[in-house]
Amino acid sequence: MGEKIPLPLKKGFGATDRVDAWWKGPSAMAFYLGFMVVYATWRGFMEADFWIFEDFGRSAGVGHGNGTMSIDNNGSHVLSPLFSPLIIPDEYSWMPEALWWLSPAMFILIFPAGFRGTCYYYRKAYYRAFFQHPTACAVSKPWNEYKGETGLLIVQNLHRYFLYAAIAYLPILSFDVYLSMRFEGGNWGISVGTLVLLLNVVMLSGYTFGCHAFRHLVGGGSNHWTGDSGPTLRYRMWKMSTWFNERHKEWALYSLFVVMFADFYVYACTDPMFGWTDYMLWGG
Ligand code: FES
Numbered sequence: 001m002g003e004k005i006p007l008p009l010k011k012g013f014g015a016t017d018r019v020d021a022w023w024k025g026p027s028a029m030a031f032y033l034g035f036m037v038v039y040a041t042w043r044g045f046m047e048a049d050f051w052i053f054e055d056f057g058r059s060a061g062v063g064h065g066n067g068t069m070s071i072d073n074n075g076s077h078v079l080s081p082l083f084s085p086l087i088i089p090d091e092y093s094w095m096p097e098a099l100w101w102l103s104p105a106m107f108i109l110i111f112p113a114g115f116r117g118t119c120y121y122y123r124k125a126y127y128r129a130f131f132q133h134p135t136a137c138a139v140s141k142p143w144n145e146y147k148g149e150t151g152l153l154i155v156q157n158l159h160r161y162f163l164y165a166a167i168a169y170l171p172i173l174s175f176d177v178y179l180s181m182r183f184e185g186g187n188w189g190i191s192v193g194t195l196v197l198l199l200n201v202v203m204l205s206g207y208t209f210g211c212h213a214f215r216h217l218v219g220g221g222s223n224h225w226t227g228d229s230g231p232t233l234r235y236r237m238w239k240m241s242t243w244f245n246e247r248h249k250e251w252a253l254y255s256l257f258v259v260m261f262a263d264f265y266v267y268a269c270t271d272p273m274f275g276w277t278d279y280m281l282w283g284g
Pocket residue numbers: 115119120121122159207208210211212213214248
């Protein structure tokens with residue numbers, strides 16, 4: 001048995017021999033993810049019938065909230081992706097009255113939030129940014145034991161199931177793009193909001209198709225990829241997924257920005273405080 005050689009690592013929170021600005025990445029990530037979480041939570045509550053927002057004059061109350069969920073224009077709807085699919089609690093008789101204060105976002109955000117929260121890339125990012133577990137490569141962290149993703153973190157194994165929900169979102173969000181183009185009398189039109197929703201579908205697709213679990217779903221458990229059309233199709237899908245997977249970090253971060261921007265665009269076009277207009281580019 002060989003002798004144990006301790007690694008010459010400095011001890012103490014943040015202690016390291018590294019001379020590069022190793023802290024920049026985790027700090028920027030903490031700011032970025034923290035901002036996005038706070039924004040999504042704020043928007044979710046904004047359309048809720050919740051007492052504190054009544055005091056601010058922002059409560060769903062009578063008639064479906066502040067109307068900042070969707071730009072309604074001559075029969076077309078540019079619906080914010082944070083509120084899609086639209087479930088308005090008091091419109092469903094099966095929903096207990098005690099839940100009517102919830103905003104539509106609270107019913108559906110659990111799926112995208114669960115998908116991103118259990119994503120392999122995001123796990124690495126927020127373990128470092130928020131929990132210092134680890135702080136960074138070759139940087140001493142506040143606690144030393146490492147138990148892997150056991151205990152409560154076993155919930156991360158649900159990622160593949162959140163993937164199924166994320167896949168189901170793609171046609172739903174695509175349908176929202178369609179609804180943004182249909183106007184009264186069967187007319188068609190395209191506004192800036194349509195393009196924003198379309199960009200969101202593209203970004204979310206790139207993020208979803210590069211998911212490690214998706215790549216395993218289409219290509220895993222098989223070493224027979226030629227011959228019949230079935231195996232060939234799987235091979236092609238696996239190749240496509242691999243391309244996205246190699247850029248998963250970028251799709252993860254940019255798609256998060258786009259979904260929040262799409263919501264902010266709808267918010268800014270519907271709240272007089274901003275006074276934005278959803279300009280028509282064609283038809284309508
Ligand atoms: S690993 Fe990132 S979405 Fe699945």
